[in-house]
Amino acid sequence: MPERLLSAAEAIREAQDQAMAADRRVFVIGEGVADPKGVFGTTLGRVEKYGPGRVVETPLSENAFTGVAIGSALMGQRPILVHQRVEFALLAMEQMVGNAAKAHYVSNGAHCVPLVIRLIIGRGWGQGPQHSQSLEALFAYIPGLKLVMPATPADAKGMLLAAIADDNPVVFMEHRWIHYATGHVPEASAPTPLDGPRRRRDGDDVTLVATSYMVFEAVQAADALAGEGVGVDLFDLRVARPLVLDAVVQSVRRTGRLVIVDTGWQAFGIGAEIAARVTESCFGALKAAPRRIGLPAHPTPSSPMLAKAYYPSSEAIAETAGSLAGLEKNRVAKVRETIARNRNDVPFDIPHPSFRGPF
Amino acid sequence: MPESQPNGRDSLDPAWLLGLYREMLRIRAVEEEIAARYSEQEMRCPVHLSIGQEATAVGACQALRPDDQILSSHRCHGHYLAKGGDLKAMMAEIHGKAAGCCGGRGGSMHLFDLKAGVLASVPIVSSSVPLAVGAALAFQQRGEDRVALAFLGDGSLEEGVFHESANLAAVMKLPAVFFVENNLYAVYTHLRGRQPDRPMTEIARAYAMPARHVDGNDVTAVHAATVEAVSRARAGGGPSLVIADTYRWREHCGPNYDNDLGYRGPEEFEVWKGRCPVGAFGADLKARGLLGDDEETRMNRQIAAEIDAAFAFAREAPFPDPASAGDGVYA
Ligand SMILES: Cc1ncc(C[n+]2csc(CCOP(=O)(O)OP(=O)(O)O)c2C)c(N)n1
Numbered sequence: 100m101p102e103r104l105l106s107a108a109e110a111i112r113e114a115q116d117q118a119m120a121a122d123r124r125v126f127v128i129g130e131g132v133a134d135p136k137g138v139f140g141t142t143l144g145r146v147e148k149y150g151p152g153r154v155v156e157t158p159l160s161e162n163a164f165t166g167v168a169i170g171s172a173l174m175g176q177r178p179i180l181v182h183q184r185v186e187f188a189l190l191a192m193e194q195m196v197g198n199a200a201k202a203h204y205v206s207n208g209a210h211c212v213p214l215v216i217r218l219i220i221g222r223g224w225g226q227g228p229q230h231s232q233s234l235e236a237l238f239a240y241i242p243g244l245k246l247v248m249p250a251t252p253a254d255a256k257g258m259l260l261a262a263i264a265d266d267n268p269v270v271f272m273e274h275r276w277i278h279y280a281t282g283h284v285p286e287a288s289a290p291t292p293l294d295g296p297r298r299r300r301d302g303d304d305v306t307l308v309a310t311s312y313m314v315f316e317a318v319q320a321a322d323a324l325a326g327e328g329v330g331v332d333l334f335d336l337r338v339a340r341p342l343v344l345d346a347v348v349q350s351v352r353r354t355g356r357l358v359i360v361d362t363g364w365q366a367f368g369i370g371a372e373i374a375a376r377v378t379e380s381c382f383g384a385l386k387a388a389p390r391r392i393g394l395p396a397h398p399t400p401s402s403p404m405l406a407k408a409y410y411p412s413s414e415a416i417a418e419t420a421g422s423l424a425g426l427e428k429n430r431v432a433k434v435r436e437t438i439a440r441n442r443n444d445v446p447f448d449i450p451h452p453s454f455r456g457p458f
Numbered sequence: 459m460p461e462s463q464p465n466g467r468d469s470l471d472p473a474w475l476l477g478l479y480r481e482m483l484r485i486r487a488v489e490e491e492i493a494a495r496y497s498e499q500e501m502r503c504p505v506h507l508s509i510g511q512e513a514t515a516v517g518a519c520q521a522l523r524p525d526d527q528i529l530s531s532h533r534c535h536g537h538y539l540a541k542g543g544d545l546k547a548m549m550a551e552i553h554g555k556a557a558g559c560c561g562g563r564g565g566s567m568h569l570f571d572l573k574a575g576v577l578a579s580v581p582i583v584s585s586s587v588p589l590a591v592g593a594a595l596a597f598q599q600r601g602e603d604r605v606a607l608a609f610l611g612d613g614s615l616e617e618g619v620f621h622e623s624a625n626l627a628a629v630m631k632l633p634a635v636f637f638v639e640n641n642l643y644a645v646y647t648h649l650r651g652r653q654p655d656r657p658m659t660e661i662a663r664a665y666a667m668p669a670r671h672v673d674g675n676d677v678t679a680v681h682a683a684t685v686e687a688v689s690r691a692r693a694g695g696g697p698s699l700v701i702a703d704t705y706r707w708r709e710h711c712g713p714n715y716d717n718d719l720g721y722r723g724p725e726e727f728e729v730w731k732g733r734c735p736v737g738a739f740g741a742d743l744k745a746r747g748l749l750g751d752d753e754e755t756r757m758n759r760q761i762a763a764e765i766d767a768a769f770a771f772a773r774e775a776p777f778p779d780p781a782s783a784g785d786g787v788y789a
């Protein structure tokens with residue numbers, strides 16, 4: 100049978116549909132889930148199929164409907180809550196941190212909160228300081244929450260199914276630009292375990308760990324570096340909490356070098372935790388200090404001219420990883436040129452066509 | 459902007475009425491021009507147009523003094539202009555330029571102008587409402603007779619922070635006005651799916667504050683209702699709620715019409731379009747002999763020239779220095 104090509108948005112839609120069809124306790128709740136755009140297409144057509152009782156369009160009351168979803172989960176329902184921007188979840192932080200993350204622990208195991216919280220990270224087109232933040236580290240900090248960040252469409256489907264089947268609150272972060280990426284997605288409803296990183300490229304010179312959309316930027320960097328003879332062992336982190344780094348540590352034992360690139364602010368971010376853990380695990384194997392690539396320490400500016408330097412590019416990743424691996428300056432410059440040529444003048448504030456996959 | 463008539467003493471003054479009309483025409487023309495030029499992709503940020511809602515912005519701001527403050531939301535263009543915000547700084551902001559009111563950092567959803575009394579616009583629903591109450595607290599603490607007015611959408615009434623703010627303002631008798639532009643929709647979702655069927659003014663009873671319900675497409679009615687609320691606040695009588703019914707013509711976000719999506723019917727749209735706040739008021743002024751065709755043509759020509767100049771300014775203005783992106787995180 101030929102493999103199907105789906106976008107991540109379609110994969111997410113299919114995962115929710117299959118989960119809802121299989122289990123009457125699964126329902127979707129949020130602002131826009133039943134509207135004509137269906138949360139960037141990811142819930143489209145579902146209210147027609149399952150009715151407004153299971154595709155719950157809410158008032159603009161994020162704090163309340165998060166608590167409501169948690170309450171229903173305590174009663175054994177399995178809600179999938181969605182916000183079109185991660186920022187809207189900030190209104191419900193207390194419910195997530197206070198109730199969802201603690202119910203199982205504080206009840207000594209009597210309560211479960213089988214809740215999925217889909218949070219979408221915006222990027223591009225001048226959305227500015229309050230509509231394009233990558234706040235994953237806020238959630239990664241909380242014991243009791245799981246944090247999943249898919250990059251590929253297959254993971255978007257498989258990990259969402261796993262998140263829905265999980266008896267814990269799972270924050271499922273979707274970078275808006277991964278929605279456009281396409282890939283082969285199995286038709287069956289098969290959860291992909293939330294068990295840690297996956298290798299996306301093989302190499303012996305430098306270990307590169309990327310999260311979410313940054314995986315695509317990292318793939319470009321890795322491929323361009325391979326052209327200059329630098330082998331990048333590239334991992335897609337997939338799950339930030341619980342953080343399982345065995346494969347990464349093994350890789351670093353071989354390469355001696357680690358670069359982490361994530362979608363959030365560099366300071367106090369996911370990269371910091373990974374660097375610390377890997378260093379603790381195999382300090383002796385490191386040939387150089389781990390390097391983190393992330394956002395600079397300021398809000399997202401709207402102006403294209405200010406935002407341009409804000410987001411780490413594949414060029415920057417290649418430069419950091421290449422130099423760390425000892426690649427000479429002029430060859431690093433060549434790698435940068437190759438990537439820039441592939442980028443072909445597409446403005447940086449819209450998703451690049453080459454990131455459409457298939458992945 | 460016409461001289462405001464904060465106490466509404468002579469709302470029949472022809473010059474003032476013409477000023478209201480001119481300001482509505484101007485806001486309409488600015489947003490029509492943004493819509494017309496948006497596809498050129500020079501304005502690289504989302505835009506939430508308020509075409510069809512000009513009377514609420516103009517009527518409410520006319521009830522305020524220059525030193526009063528307004529707070530706005532994602533849909534802030536009309537409020538900003540009606541309160542006297544600088545058009546060039548707005549256009550430069552939408553173009554991401556250094557001369558923008560936020561230096562290009564905010565885009566169209568963050569318009570503010572301290573000189574004009576536009577304290578801030580915040581694109582998180584209801585997030586600016588407590589800021590208005592806080593401005594009112596500062597006025598009260600300093601013994602100033604100024605007023606803070608929060609513009610909010612019907613959707614904003616569903617957020618907890620609105621209710622907390624209303625309660626707090628009421629119990630402290632703060633000089634605040636909650637001005638609701640009820641355009642029936644939050645994005646694609648009609649009011650009836652989001653709030654129980656009751657007069658919105660009933661909300662005010664929970665906080666023991668007065669409420670007025672007005673036709674938000676009638677600029678003088680909006681003005682009169684807001685004057686009442688503002689006068690009460692200024693005199694130490696505490697906050698009020700104004701509910702103004704109006705309608706957004708274009709899509710929630712962006713330059714186009716979106717009735718093809720089917721979330722609202724063509725009849726409803728046509729009814730509201732027929733009640734155009736700008737056109738209706740112009741026709742009324744003409745019927746009363748206060749506005750002639752020549753005068754209207756002159757107004758339109760002046761407005762077009764001002765808008766052209768603002769766009770030219772915005773397009774030619776320099777971008778901010780990329781190296782400055784990290785400046786100013788702390789005071
Ligand atoms: C807290 C929060 N939730 C959701 C959104 C997304 N959002 C932006 S505007 C909007 C609708 C607001 O409706 P309303 O308050 O009636 O204002 P209108 O757009 O009609 O002017 C929504 C849901 C947001 N910006 N902030």
Ligand SMILES: [Mg+2]
Binds near residue numbers: 612639640641644645
């Ligand atoms: Mg509305």
